[in-house]
Amino acid sequence: MSTQLPHQLLPGAKEVPFAEIEGTLSRLVQDGRRRSRAPARSLTATVVVVGEPARLVSAADALAQLGEAGGVRTILISQGDQPSPTALVTEHSIAIAGLAPRYIDNAVASLRLSSLPALVWWRGGSIEALDDVAGLADRLVLDTESPDETWARAQTFLEETAVTDLRWARLTRWRALLAHLFDLPRVREAVASFNRLSIDAADVPAARLFAGWLQTSLRWPSSNQISIRRVSADGKSPLERVQLEGDRLTITLHVPSTRTCLHASVGGEDGMARVVPLGDGALTALIGEELGIRTRDLAFERALGAARELSVS
Amino acid sequence: MSDAPGSGSNPLLDGLRIEPTPDPTTLVIFGASGDLTRRKLLPALYQLSRGQRLPARFSVIGVARSEMNDDEFRRQFHDSLKEFAGVEKADEVSGTLVRGLSYLFGEMDDPALYARLARTLQESHAPDGVLFYLAIPPTVYGKVVEQLGAAGLTRPSTPTGWRRVIVEKPFGTDLDSARALNAVLHQHLEESQIFRIDHYLGKETVQNLLVFRFANGMFEPVWNRRYIDHVQITAAETVGVERRAAYYEQAGALRDMVQNHLMQLLSLIAMEPPITFSAENVRDRKLDALLSIQPLLEDGAKTNVIRAQYSPGWVNGSEVPGYREEQGVSATSVTETYVALRAQLDSWRWAGVPFYIRTGKRLAKRTTEIAIQFRRPPLHIFKRVSPTPIASNLLVVNVQPDEGISVRFEAKLPGSRMQLAPVMMNFRYGSAFGSAVPEAYETLLLDAMLGDPTLFARHDFVEASWALITPVHEAWRTSGPAAIPMYEAGEWSPREADAMMAADGRRWRTL
Ligand SMILES: NC(=O)c1ccc[n+]([C@@H]2O[C@H](COP(=O)([O-])OP(=O)(O)OC[C@H]3O[C@@H](n4cnc5c(N)ncnc54)[C@H](OP(=O)(O)O)[C@@H]3O)[C@@H](O)[C@H]2O)c1
Numbered sequence: 082m083s084t085q086l087p088h089q090l091l092p093g094a095k096e097v098p099f100a101e102i103e104g105t106l107s108r109l110v111q112d113g114r115r116r117s118r119a120p121a122r123s124l125t126a127t128v129v130v131v132g133e134p135a136r137l138v139s140a141a142d143a144l145a146q147l148g149e150a151g152g153v154r155t156i157l158i159s160q161g162d163q164p165s166p167t168a169l170v171t172e173h174s175i176a177i178a179g180l181a182p183r184y185i186d187n188a189v190a191s192l193r194l195s196s197l198p199a200l201v202w203w204r205g206g207s208i209e210a211l212d213d214v215a216g217l218a219d220r221l222v223l224d225t226e227s228p229d230e231t232w233a234r235a236q237t238f239l240e241e242t243a244v245t246d247l248r249w250a251r252l253t254r255w256r257a258l259l260a261h262l263f264d265l266p267r268v269r270e271a272v273a274s275f276n277r278l279s280i281d282a283a284d285v286p287a288a289r290l291f292a293g294w295l296q297t298s299l300r301w302p303s304s305n306q307i308s309i310r311r312v313s314a315d316g317k318s319p320l321e322r323v324q325l326e327g328d329r330l331t332i333t334l335h336v337p338s339t340r341t342c343l344h345a346s347v348g349g350e351d352g353m354a355r356v357v358p359l360g361d362g363a364l365t366a367l368i369g370e371e372l373g374i375r376t377r378d379l380a381f382e383r384a385l386g387a388a389r390e391l392s393v394s
Numbered sequence: 395m396s397d398a399p400g401s402g403s404n405p406l407l408d409g410l411r412i413e414p415t416p417d418p419t420t421l422v423i424f425g426a427s428g429d430l431t432r433r434k435l436l437p438a439l440y441q442l443s444r445g446q447r448l449p450a451r452f453s454v455i456g457v458a459r460s461e462m463n464d465d466e467f468r469r470q471f472h473d474s475l476k477e478f479a480g481v482e483k484a485d486e487v488s489g490t491l492v493r494g495l496s497y498l499f500g501e502m503d504d505p506a507l508y509a510r511l512a513r514t515l516q517e518s519h520a521p522d523g524v525l526f527y528l529a530i531p532p533t534v535y536g537k538v539v540e541q542l543g544a545a546g547l548t549r550p551s552t553p554t555g556w557r558r559v560i561v562e563k564p565f566g567t568d569l570d571s572a573r574a575l576n577a578v579l580h581q582h583l584e585e586s587q588i589f590r591i592d593h594y595l596g597k598e599t600v601q602n603l604l605v606f607r608f609a610n611g612m613f614e615p616v617w618n619r620r621y622i623d624h625v626q627i628t629a630a631e632t633v634g635v636e637r638r639a640a641y642y643e644q645a646g647a648l649r650d651m652v653q654n655h656l657m658q659l660l661s662l663i664a665m666e667p668p669i670t671f672s673a674e675n676v677r678d679r680k681l682d683a684l685l686s687i688q689p690l691l692e693d694g695a696k697t698n699v700i701r702a703q704y705s706p707g708w709v710n711g712s713e714v715p716g717y718r719e720e721q722g723v724s725a726t727s728v729t730e731t732y733v734a735l736r737a738q739l740d741s742w743r744w745a746g747v748p749f750y751i752r753t754g755k756r757l758a759k760r761t762t763e764i765a766i767q768f769r770r771p772p773l774h775i776f777k778r779v780s781p782t783p784i785a786s787n788l789l790v791v792n793v794q795p796d797e798g799i800s801v802r803f804e805a806k807l808p809g810s811r812m813q814l815a816p817v818m819m820n821f822r823y824g825s826a827f828g829s830a831v832p833e834a835y836e837t838l839l840l841d842a843m844l845g846d847p848t849l850f851a852r853h854d855f856v857e858a859s860w861a862l863i864t865p866v867h868e869a870w871r872t873s874g875p876a877a878i879p880m881y882e883a884g885e886w887s888p889r890e891a892d893a894m895m896a897a898d899g900r901r902w903r904t905l
Contacts, residue, residue: 123820123825123826124826152825152826152827253410254446256410257410259406260410261446261449261450262450263406264404264415264417264450265450265451269404298405299406300405339486341486342485342486342487355450356487356489357443357446357487358485358486358487379408379409380409380410
């Protein structure tokens with residue numbers, strides 16, 4: 082694993098020994114304030130990102146935008162084998178390269194803002210460190226490309242830490258649109274008859290979460306048919322098409338060719354069609370949304386349990 | 395046996411991150427050709443739809459006298475989004491919304507219009523949740539509600555249906571007219587169906603006042619006469635009457651700002667803790683606070699309430715005319731464009747703590763804030779080493795333009811000497827949470843669709859507020875035209891308002 086942090090991670094950052102991070106931060110804050118003459122900001126949370134250096138760059142970018150608009154301290158950590166590596170420091174961010182997994186929790190404990198919530202954004206790395214940082218997090222947001230291992234581990238500490246997966250935030254619009262359709266009397270009457278679900282998805286784990294959510298919300302028996310097909314897409318949406326069928330009604334949700342919205346139809350009737358914006362899928366928006374949530378998400382936890390059981394051919 | 399959920403509740407709503415959406419709704423806007431509809435209501439609907447806050451079944455019927463067909467109304471919708479919501483080109487969201495838009499025209503007192511409205515609601519299989527929005531001149535509110543009642547439109551036709559009415563401001567012009575309007579509304583509607591709008595209550599900081607006071611243990615214990623010296627509520631505008639001269643000439647600052655918005659702010663600051671955060675508990679406690687205000691004329695109108703009018707001057711670097719030279723204003727007008735008043739609350743918590751209110755047009759700066767000034771410490775132990783008098787602690791709630799809360803306290807200046815200086819600690823919605831603050835009309839429209847009246851004015855509050863204000867108007871009406879003092883546009887206040895404060899040994903805050 083690389084222990085070098087890419088140069089563009091924190092533009093203009095100062096490189097300092099680990100022990101000098103806190104002192105450097107407060108000096109930078111004071112200097113910044115003197116320069117801009119802006120009043121002190123209200124701080125709201127610490128966001129800790131753990132992942133490969135390459136995945137830290139996009140996270141840093143997203144958080145930089147969030148940091149400008151909101152009072153967040155960011156700590157970016159890539160794993161390696163050093164107990165006390167040097168760090169890059171800017172006014173609101175710290176990046177530490179090559180930190181040994183067993184020291185990650187110590188680093189987080191010493192650098193997080195006291196008395197305010199800490200959100201850990203897990204973008205991959207040694208699973209051993211996950212348990213430790215989860216213990217320090219008020220909220221743990223999983224965001225790995227192949228999530229099975231982290232999902233399995235996360236299920237063991239759901240009682241202690243509020244856990245979610247960033248895919249779940251990407252599914253919000255899809256879930257909300259389907260839920261709205263369930264307000265229609267025709268759909269409500271057909272709820273018990275739905276028994277087939279097919280999903281075309283660019284992100285199969287997201288499709289599994291979506292299917293797990295429907296399965297648990299509608300209390301489906303295991304005999305109901307769920308099929309998930311991998312398709313390639315432009316990455317704007319985790320899913321491309323969802324079809325929920327029963328003997329009485331079919332509901333279809335899909336992303337049309339404009340790629341900016343989500344289209345739903347019920348039983349092919351035009352009068353029952355509905356279009357909503359796809360929503361802001363940028364990392365900044367997603368992590369910003371996560372920061373606004375402080376409680377356990379039982380619907381996610383149930384969906385996670387069901388998604389882990391789903392196998393995709 | 396299958397344990398699949400039945401057709402009762404929506405099984406997919408549980409844990410959904412999107413906040414609650416209303417039941418299927420038809421919004422009927424009376425006054426759909428008007429300024430408020432274009433400027434606020436249509437953009438708010440668009441934003442709500444973008445945020446997926448509108449129900450799956452949602453439609454809008456616009457009603458006004460101007461002749462228009464559905465397509466013209468739909469074009470007006472797009473134009474309004476362009477002008478007031480920055481939506482240059484129609485997008486999927488506006489496209490979906492626009493399909494649910496239709497328009498009816500007719501005279502507001504013509505029963506045939508309401509028969510057509512009833513038919514349209516029935517034929518379109520529109521949802522039986524119907525929200526009527528009265529975006530029409532106040533003189534027509536009563537007429538429309540009477541006609542709605544006569545046409546049977548104020549009662550839902552199904553057990554799950556509902557009918558609600560949003561009434562715009564101003565609600566009456568004095569106590570008698572407010573009572574009369576309430577009586578007409580109550581003839582046809584239950585109080586729970588009536589949503590009297592005060593857009594100040596839709597502002598984020600105003601809602602945050604309740605959270606600030608009642609979700610924090612450290613403020614409430616000092617929120618009383620033992621620790622608070624006085625409260626200043628300011629709503630200052632830099633603009634003049636603009637296009638609203640006809641209305642403003644009749645209204646004036648006392649009716650336009652104090653009776654509604656500023657009394658609401660005062661009651662939120664002064665109220666006792668409600669036992670739950672329910673609409674009725676919150677509104678009961680606000681009403682108590684309002685009822686505890688002593689009559690404003692008790693000591694003679696001259697000292698408790700000051701009115702004034704702006705004369706020509708300079709605002710934000712531009713020369714501006716005086717009020718009497720504005721288009722549509724009488725050259726001998728005595729309408730007040732500025733009011734300052736001192737309210738004394740006759741309550742255990744607030745006895746002896748004055749609440750000062752000031753509002754005006756063409757003042758130096760646009761700002762609305764509530765400043766709570768605490769008492770000084772009983773002893774100035776630093777007097778010998780730091781002879782400057784210490785500044786009182788201050789808690790400032792900024793309502794606009796920069797929503798947030800600030801606290802001022804004394805700190806030691808760095809250095810070997812013991813010197814004191816006041817410092818300000820700021821919380822700003824814009825920079826702390828990083829998310830956009832919703833427009834007041836979005837919040838209020840949504841709450842009305844959800845049937846939550848917490849942020850709307852109840853009949854008794856409106857009447858109690860008019861009961862305070864009306865005698866002042868009466869006194870002014872009889873005092874003759876020469877009595878109105880002037881202030882130069884761009885200044886902070888007339889001399890008389892400063893004198894009112896000086897008589898109490900206090901000063902207006904410099905903003
Ligand atoms: N505009 C704002 O920003 C604002 C802010 C706060 C409160 N309000 C309140 O909102 C309401 C509407 O204000 P507005 O600014 O939209 O007024 P407006 O532009 O004058 O529009 C009023 C609407 O009512 C209709 N109307 C006018 N006179 C009428 C009459 N005698 N009988 C029946 N209908 C009549 C008008 O259209 P037709 O001529 O086609 O019928 C128009 O659709 C007022 O009560 C106002 O106090 C407005």
